Amino acid sequence: xxxxxxxxxxxxxxxxxxxxxxxxxxxxxxxxxxxxxxxxxxxxxxxxxxxxxxxxxxxxxxxxxxxxxxxxxxxxxxxxxxxxxxxxxxxxxxxxxxxxxxxxxxxxxxxxxxxxxxxxxxxxxxxxxxxxxxxxxxxxxxxxxxxxxxxxxxxxxxxxxxxx
Amino acid sequence: xxxxxxxxxxxxxxxxxxxxxxxxxxxxxxxxxxxxxxxxxxxxxxxxxxxxxxxxxxxxxxxxxxxxxxxxxxxxxxxxxxxxxxxxxxxxxxxxxxxxxxxxxxxxxxxxxxxxxxxxxxxxxxxxxxxxxxxxxxxxxxxxxxxxxxxxxxxxxxxxxxxxxxxxxxxxxxxxxxxxxxxxxxxxxxxxxxxxxxxxxxxxxxxxxxxxxxxxxxxxxxxxxxxxxxxxxxxxxxxxxxxxxxxxxxxxxxxxxxxxxxxxxxxxxxxxxxxxxxxxxxxxxxxxxxxxxxxxxxxxxxxxxxxxxxxxxxxxxxxxxxxxxxxxxxxxxxxxxxxxxxxxxxxxxxxxxxxxxxxxxxxxxxxxxxxxxxxxxxxxxxxxxxxxxxxxxxxxxxxxxxxxxxxxxxxxxxxxxxxxxxxxxxxxxxxxxxxxxxxxxxxxxxxxxxxxxxxxxxxxxxxxxxxxxxxxxxxxxxxxxxxxxxxxxxxxxxxxxxxxxxxxxxxxxxxxxxxxxxxxxxxxxxxxxxxxxxxxxxxxxxxxxxxxxxxxxxxxxxxxxxxxxxxxxxxxxxxxxxxxxxxxxxxxxxxxxxxxxxxxxxxxxxxxxxxxxxxxxxxxxxxxxxxxxxxxxxxxxxxxxxxxxxxxxxxxxxxxxxxxxxxxxxxxxxxxxxxxxxxx
Numbered sequence: 108x109x110x111x112x113x114x115x116x117x118x119x120x121x122x123x124x125x126x127x128x129x130x131x132x133x134x135x136x137x138x139x140x141x142x143x144x145x146x147x148x149x150x151x152x153x154x155x156x157x158x159x160x161x162x163x164x165x166x167x168x169x170x171x172x173x174x175x176x177x178x179x180x181x182x183x184x185x186x187x188x189x190x191x192x193x194x195x196x197x198x199x200x201x202x203x204x205x206x207x208x209x210x211x212x213x214x215x216x217x218x219x220x221x222x223x224x225x226x227x228x229x230x231x232x233x234x235x236x237x238x239x240x241x242x243x244x245x246x247x248x249x250x251x252x253x254x255x256x257x258x259x260x261x262x263x264x265x266x267x268x269x270x271x
Numbered sequence: 272x273x274x275x276x277x278x279x280x281x282x283x284x285x286x287x288x289x290x291x292x293x294x295x296x297x298x299x300x301x302x303x304x305x306x307x308x309x310x311x312x313x314x315x316x317x318x319x320x321x322x323x324x325x326x327x328x329x330x331x332x333x334x335x336x337x338x339x340x341x342x343x344x345x346x347x348x349x350x351x352x353x354x355x356x357x358x359x360x361x362x363x364x365x366x367x368x369x370x371x372x373x374x375x376x377x378x379x380x381x382x383x384x385x386x387x388x389x390x391x392x393x394x395x396x397x398x399x400x401x402x403x404x405x406x407x408x409x410x411x412x413x414x415x416x417x418x419x420x421x422x423x424x425x426x427x428x429x430x431x432x433x434x435x436x437x438x439x440x441x442x443x444x445x446x447x448x449x450x451x452x453x454x455x456x457x458x459x460x461x462x463x464x465x466x467x468x469x470x471x472x473x474x475x476x477x478x479x480x481x482x483x484x485x486x487x488x489x490x491x492x493x494x495x496x497x498x499x500x501x502x503x504x505x506x507x508x509x510x511x512x513x514x515x516x517x518x519x520x521x522x523x524x525x526x527x528x529x530x531x532x533x534x535x536x537x538x539x540x541x542x543x544x545x546x547x548x549x550x551x552x553x554x555x556x557x558x559x560x561x562x563x564x565x566x567x568x569x570x571x572x573x574x575x576x577x578x579x580x581x582x583x584x585x586x587x588x589x590x591x592x593x594x595x596x597x598x599x600x601x602x603x604x605x606x607x608x609x610x611x612x613x614x615x616x617x618x619x620x621x622x623x624x625x626x627x628x629x630x631x632x633x634x635x636x637x638x639x640x641x642x643x644x645x646x647x648x649x650x651x652x653x654x655x656x657x658x659x660x661x662x663x664x665x666x667x668x669x670x671x672x673x674x675x676x677x678x679x680x681x682x683x684x685x686x687x688x689x690x691x692x693x694x695x696x697x698x699x700x701x702x703x704x705x706x707x708x709x710x711x712x713x714x715x716x717x718x719x720x721x722x723x724x725x726x727x728x729x730x731x732x733x734x735x736x737x738x739x740x741x742x743x744x745x746x747x748x749x750x751x752x753x754x755x756x757x758x759x760x761x762x763x764x765x766x767x768x769x770x771x772x773x774x775x776x777x778x779x780x781x782x783x784x785x786x787x788x789x790x791x792x793x794x795x796x797x798x799x800x801x802x803x804x805x806x807x808x809x810x811x812x813x814x815x816x817x818x819x820x821x822x823x824x825x826x827x828x829x830x831x832x833x834x835x836x837x838x839x840x841x842x843x844x845x846x847x848x849x850x851x852x853x854x855x856x857x858x859x860x861x862x863x864x865x866x867x868x869x870x871x872x873x874x875x876x877x878x879x880x881x882x883x884x885x886x887x888x889x890x891x892x893x894x895x896x897x898x899x900x901x902x903x904x905x906x907x908x909x910x911x912x913x914x915x916x917x918x919x920x921x922x923x924x925x926x927x928x929x930x931x932x933x934x935x936x937x938x939x940x941x942x943x944x945x946x947x948x949x950x951x
Contacts, residue, residue: 166495169403169430170323171307175813182434240495243555 134159134244136236138191141251142226149226151203151219153187155237160215163240174210183208187217187236193270194231201228226252229270234261308769309761314672314705315719316759316773317409317423317804323430326402328851330863330887332905332939335394338373338425341407342806343822343845345867349915349936351513351538352472352482354572355393357915361409361422361777362800362824364840364870368392369783370725370753372420375427376503377549377562377601379625381419384650384682384729386591386631387572389783390419396486396507396543398466400437400453403430409804410755410775411723414658414674414703415603415621421723421753421777431455431492431501432462435897435950443903443944446473446481453488461493474514475939477531482511497553505545513537515574516934518921526923529911529937533923534575534588536638542569558605566597573639580922580929585637589645592632599625616663623656629729633738646738648686650729655679660703668710674703680749682729693733697749699724717759717773724750725783727794747794751781768809776801782828782838796830798838814854821846828874835875839918844868844882857893862886872918878933883912885938901946909941 136159139152164172164182172179184205193201206218221228229250237244238261246261250270259268309319321340331337335346335356345359358365365371368390373380375397385391408416409423416424436454441447453466468486473479485508492501514532521527547564575588603621610616632647660674682695703721731747759773782798802824810816826841846866853859865885872878886907893899913935920929 162497163495166497168432168434169428169496171404173324178434240498 134237134241136234136244136246138234138246138248139251140193140226140229140232140248146220147223147225149193149201149221149224149229151193151221153191153215153217153219153236155215155217157210157213157215159237159241159244163237166240174208174215180208183215183217190233190235190237190239192233193221193229194233195228196230198231226250231267232259232261232270233267234259235266238263238266308763309771310709310713310715310763313761314670314707315408315410315412315717315757316761316771316806317407317757317775319407319771319806321405321407323403326399326405328853328861329399330861330889330903330905331399332887333395334397334399335392337397337399337402337405337427338394338407339847339865340405341409341423341425342820342847343409343804344371344407344423344425345842345845345865347867347914347938350515350574351480351511352474353393353395353480353484353509353511353539353541354513355388355391355395358392359842359845359867361775361804361822362802362826362841362843363422364838364842365422366390366783366840368419370419370422372416372418372424373426374424376429376547378545378547378564378566379418379597379599382568382593382595382597383418383627383726384629384631384652386570386593386633387574389728390725391570391593393541393543393568393570395484395509395541396505397427398429398451398453398468398486398488400439400451401429401433401464401466401488402427404428409773410719410721410757410777411701411753412703412705412719412721412755412757413672414660414676414701414721415619416723417623417656417676417678418654418724418726421725421755421779429464429488429490429503431464431490431496431499433464437948437950439946439948441944441946443472444942445475445939446471446479447942447944448472449946458491461491464488464490464492475530475942476512476514477528478512478514478535480511480514482509484509497551497558500548500550502548503546505543505547507543508541510540511538513539513574514936515576516915516917516936518578518923518930519933519935520930521923533578534586536588537573537575538639539570539572541571543567556607558607559603561600561602563600564598567595568597569594573636576917576934577919577921577929579924579926580920582635583922583924585635585642588636588638590632590634590636590639590641592634593629594631595627595629597625597627599623613666614664616661619658619660619662621658621660623654625654627652644687646686646688646691646730648684648691648730650685651681651683652726652729653681654726668708670707670709672703672705672707676701676703678724678750680726682732682749684729684733686730688736688738690735691730691733691738695729695732695746695749697726697732699750699752701752711764713764714760714762717757717761719755719757719759719775721755723753723755725753726750727781727783731794747781751779751783751794753780754778765809767811768807770807771805773804774802775804778829784839796828796832798826798828800824800826800841814852816849816851818847818849823868832874835873837871837874837876839872839874840870840915842868842870859891859893860889862888867912870916872916872933878918880913880916880933880935883910883938884908885910885912897950899948901948903944903946904941905943906939906941910938911940912938914938 137154203219208217234246248259250257346356355367367388381390406426411421432455441449449470451468455464466488470484472482487506490503545566549562551560570593577587605619629650633645635643656678658676662672679698701722706718709715727747757775761771777800779798782795784795804822806820808818822845827836849863851861869882870880891901916935922929
């Protein structure tokens with residue numbers, strides 16, 4: 108099966124379960140990684156359900172957070188940086204800079220950037236955001252290389268994967 | 272542009288998501304930073320929750336005042352600071368917590384069959400900086416709640432981790448000093464939380480309270496609050512002098528000044544040690560929680576409310592020592608059942624066990640030395656309860672929560688007087704039903720019905736003679752039923768505003784009343800209360816929030832007492848107006864106006880206490896990113912009012928006979944406290 112075919116199949120399966128059994132919530136995260144020719148940086152965009160992030164922070168700290176507040180955003184930043192990282196071929200972690208985040212009623216979108224680094228420096232990805240909290244959490248990482256997108260799927264049994 | 276199939280489906284999933292039974296509480300805090308919306312969550316208009324930010328913004332003279340985040344609740348102090356607070360809610364003078372159940376981290380705070388007052392709730396061990404949330408529920412509408420919960424329940428929980436470590440130092444007028452260090456760190460795969468607090472306060476009293484408090488918390492937790500466990504050790508000790516209530520006549524004729532006292536050896540000391548654990552497991556289909564605790568409480572309390580009436584030579588000071596070990600375990604399990612897209616239900620079963628091994632007594636003392644023993648008892652009080660609760664979401668508009676609880680109490684009293692020793696037991700089955708109807712997007716209607724109860728002092732359940740007068744008395748029932756009815760509405764139809772309105776009736780089979788001159792609570796006549804509560808929270812701008820609560824209640828005794836049907840101390844109204852400003856710059860501030868309504872002091876309503884209005888304020892200034900200075904001001908308008916008034920007979924030295932009079936404890940005059948807070 109081609110990658111595109113696999114993704115289409117995944118999408119159909121997702122749609123089926125979403126209409127058949129809405130009683131259970133599905134826990135997904137998505138991370139798009141791409142190289143920006145103009146800034147010469149690798150850009151990372153995470154999307155999570157606001158609901159899952161709220162539950163995570165509530166149960167980690169036992170209190171509620173206001174993610175429009177910079178101090179409270181910092182709490183999420185620390186968590187994300189523990190759970191998500193990219194390593195270079197020599198196993199050193201690439202410094203992903205926190206650019207910012209947006210929140211609405213449905214989703215939390217987080218922007219990171221690895222300055223002056225092409226996507227080819229990405230050797231290993233760890234994407235464990237929310238997976239420690241929700242066993243059924245599945246994170247999809249889309250690596251966008253020159254217009255071609257490759258997807259990696261991270262779950263409790265696959266937290267770290269080679270990117271190349 | 273080509274469409275990516277997976278993101279499209281994910282977007283569709285996000286967009287169509289609705290609230291389900293297995294959801295964590297979906298709240299708007301993340302988005303708007305507002306007080307958590309209770310729509311779709313709370314089962315009554317009188318239930319709610321306050322988060323850490325809300326609580327941190329409160330201006331609290333004493334830790335018990337954190338409970339005032341519950342609309343309509345007043346926590347005050349009528350004696351030395353180390354004594355349990357005096358609470359008022361829903362037309363009750365709750366004394367030290369007779370019908371207000373308070374929980375901290377799954378541990379009951381109310382002490383039953385307590386030497387001084389039934390349900391004694393000493394919250395001085397509370398460290399506000401550790402509190403992650405406070406949940407409150409007013410009225411007896413939940414099968415999960417048992418003893419003392421008829422007026423309401425306040426449940427506080429400490430956070431497992433702090434976002435930042437904190438060190439703070441406070442200096443204030445009247446000898447106020449406080450130092451706190453609290454923090455958390457990852458350790459051995461979990462989190463270690465620690466806090467140490469030392470505090471001193473004299474208050475404005477002629478004889479300083481010299482209240483010294485030392486407080487410590489140590490907790491180790493693993494995992495998450497909903498999927499993990501924690502073990503917590505707490506230690507509190509406090510020593511203080513008391514300025515008890517003073518007679519109005521003596522202040523009016525100049526014999527004593529407003530902040531003077533009559534008996535200069537009143538006071539007390541309290542020790543509390545606890546070890547507790549909580550284990551929780553949550554998945555999409557079920558949730559379980561087990562908590563267990565061992566609490567050792569020791570109190571020595573010396574009071575004198577009648578001065579020289581009973582003993583013109585030695586004075587009437589009496590001691591009420593209480594030493595106890597409380598052990599208990601609570602367990603609940605919930606099954607989430609998803610029947611169809613619209614219909615879902617949660618079925619919860621739970622069990623509660625609690626045992627108190629108590630040694631307490633009542634002694635006549637002079638300058639804290641015993642001169643006579645009125646009674647001395649060893650009490651073993653054991654209770655068990657099971658409940659079942661079904662929460663069903665019938666449609667997007669209709670929810671119901673129905674439950675039933677069976678509570679069994681066993682009392683064993685061994686004392687110095689065989690006629691007041693023995694065993695008793697009592698069982699009560701209490702049903703509850705809540706109907707929530709909300710066909711609109713931002714408004715819900717509530718109808719609530721439920722039975723609750725409080726336990727009576729074990730010593731009363733086996734008593735045959737009054738140890739003071741030696742008159743014959745009838746034993747009291749162990750458990751006393753209450754019945755509550757309520758209609759409420761909660762709306763967020765006005766943008767950025769949360770409003771709730773409740774109208775209730777609460778009947779009690781027997782009212783627990785405080786006997787001012789005996790220093791004890793007594794099971795009294797049946798009672799009926801009607802009340803209205805109106806609560807608003809408005810946050811028009813991100814940096815500005817306004818809250819306004821008002822409550823009115825009518826409380827009447829139904830025991831055909833020839834003297835009248837008023838209930839002494841029953842509060843008739845409470846109102847609070849708070850304004851909080853937190854712009855992005857270094858300055859922040861808040862002002863809070865509190866109206867503490869009038870109370871009848873005697874059954875025929877011929878003597879009443881005045882209402883009082885107090886204003887507290889706070890100004891904060893951020894010196895650096897993690898360093899801030901806070902100035903708190905209490906009673907800014909320097910009102911002269913009472914924290915409590917009683918009407919009873921007392922006799923001062925030089926008086927030939929007892930005089931019926933108002934006895935009061937003044938509120939503290941204007942005072943300031945300055946705090947430096949460092950976080951890292």
